[in-house]
Amino acid sequence: MTSTLQDLLPPNLLRFVAEKWIPLEKKEPFANFGEALRKGVFHSDASHRALFHKTLWPTLTFMTKLDVENPPDWMALLPPVEDPEFPARAFGLQLILDQAPRVLFEGVNQRWVFAFFDELSIKYALALQDLPANLRPSSWDRWKDSVTFDYFLILRLYFGAPLVHHEKTAEAAVKFTEETRTLIEERFNVRDPIREQPGKRWDMYGFPKMISAGPPAELRDTASGGFWIQHLMDVHKPPLDKFGRYPYRNWVLGREMTAAEEEWIGKADYFKPPPEDSASFQKNKC
Numbered sequence: 001m002t003s004t005l006q007d008l009l010p011p012n013l014l015r016f017v018a019e020k021w022i023p024l025e026k027k028e029p030f031a032n033f034g035e036a037l038r039k040g041v042f043h044s045d046a047s048h049r050a051l052f053h054k055t056l057w058p059t060l061t062f063m064t065k066l067d068v069e070n071p072p073d074w075m076a077l078l079p080p081v082e083d084p085e086f087p088a089r090a091f092g093l094q095l096i097l098d099q100a101p102r103v104l105f106e107g108v109n110q111r112w113v114f115a116f117f118d119e120l121s122i123k124y125a126l127a128l129q130d131l132p133a134n135l136r137p138s139s140w141d142r143w144k145d146s147v148t149f150d151y152f153l154i155l156r157l158y159f160g161a162p163l164v165h166h167e168k169t170a171e172a173a174v175k176f177t178e179e180t181r182t183l184i185e186e187r188f189n190v191r192d193p194i195r196e197q198p199g200k201r202w203d204m205y206g207f208p209k210m211i212s213a214g215p216p217a218e219l220r221d222t223a224s225g226g227f228w229i230q231h232l233m234d235v236h237k238p239p240l241d242k243f244g245r246y247p248y249r250n251w252v253l254g255r256e257m258t259a260a261e262e263e264w265i266g267k268a269d270y271f272k273p274p275p276e277d278s279a280s281f282q283k284n285k286c
Contacts, residue, residue, distance in 0.1 A: 008059040009077050011085070014092030016055065021095050022154055023048070030150045033225025037215040040154050049103055056100050060117075068116055074124045087137035090128060091155065094137075097121040098162045107274075110252045118166050125162035129172070138176075140183065149187065153226045156180055157233075164233050167249075170240045177233040180226070188223040194231050204242065206235030208270035239264065247271075 022040050030036040066072065074093060079085045098121040101113045134141055138159035143152050160180070163173035181192050194201045203209070210232050219225040239246060247261035248271040257265075265271050 003058075003062060005062075005072055005077060008062055009093065009096070011079075011089060013055065013059075014077075014089040014096075015085075016092070017052070017095050017100075018088045018092035020051065021092075021099065021158075022151070024151060024154065026147045026151045029148050029222065030225075032220050033150065033222055034215040034217055034219030034228075036150065036154070037219065037225060037229075041157065042214050052100055053104055056096060057104060059096065060101060060104060063120070064112060064116065066120070068119045071120050071123050075127065081131055081135045087142040090137040091159070094121070094125065094128070094159060094162070097124055098165065099158065108252070110274075111254075114249050114253055118162070121162040122166040122169060125159070126169075126172070128159070129176070150222050150225075153180070153184075153222070153229060157229050160233060164236045167240060167245045170237045173233060174237060177230045181230045184223055184226040184230075190223050192227045192230065194227060194234075201231060201234055202238050203235055204238045204264070205268050207232075207239065208268040210235060212270050 023043075023045075024030070024036055024040040074097075075081075077093065078089050097117060101117040105112050105117075128136055128138065133139060136142070138156050140149070140152055143155065147155065160173065160176045163169045163176050185191055200206070215225070215228060219228050243258075243261055243264070245255075247257065247265055249255070250257045250261065251274040
């Protein structure tokens with residue numbers, strides 16, 4: 001029997017991914033938000049990768065046969081938006097489209113992430129954003145009875161990630177981030193200090209700096225940890241404003257590097273040349 005997306009993305013798989021992707025406590029506030037970020041987001045766990053390779057690799061390889069210009073109706077794989085099951089299953093699907101390829105595709109196959117899965121993921125992410133605000137699966141109202149606000153901020157980070165990952169949705173990403181920042185400010189009655197620090201908020205090298213350093217140890221409370229996440233999202237925008245693309249992707253995608261992009265990569269002192277197979281792919285494509 002020929003497999004279909006319905007076969008490869010059943011409800012139990014979507015729930016499983018939503019449940020297992022973030023290895024953090026859902027019901028208790030984080031004792032230290034920075035440590036939670038390092039464990040739940042900035043980790044490199046071989047067992048985590050092996051788990052999702054086993055469960056998701058057949059699905060991802062099947063998806064590579066899809067027409068990226070005419071993607072499936074992803075909503076048809078989910079329950080009605082009003083259904084209590086919708087947020088978790090929608091979250092699982094978002095992780096499969098956006099995060100799983102980043103974890104599982106390596107070397108030259110990273111081109112599938114940037115040129116293919118990012119296109120599938122962004123169309124789905126924008127469809128979720130088009131829902132009424134109170135029904136979006138990234139809304140606090142949809143999760144407040146099942147997870148803490150701490151956990152929700154990590155979860156919402158993953159919902160916003162496709163907007164940051166795609167090279168053409170920087171403005172939508174900033175809008176999403178601003179909604180999160182405002183939610184934190186109103187909840188804790190505190191203003192994000194980054195608002196008065198535009199040089200830091202829109203630092204051209206902020207993204208590689210923050211990724212390289214990771215979450216600082218002083219991010220103990222929820223507000224400061226949540227604000228740090230929003231800052232991390234915002235600093236993706238300056239390189240897109242300047243270059244219209246992420247220069248470090250040029251290697252894998254076979255795009256010709258400009259002198260200005262090479263200078264940026266050199267000053268960033270974070271991005272490394274691709275493996276030999278990716279370099280060969282670029283040479284042959286060009």
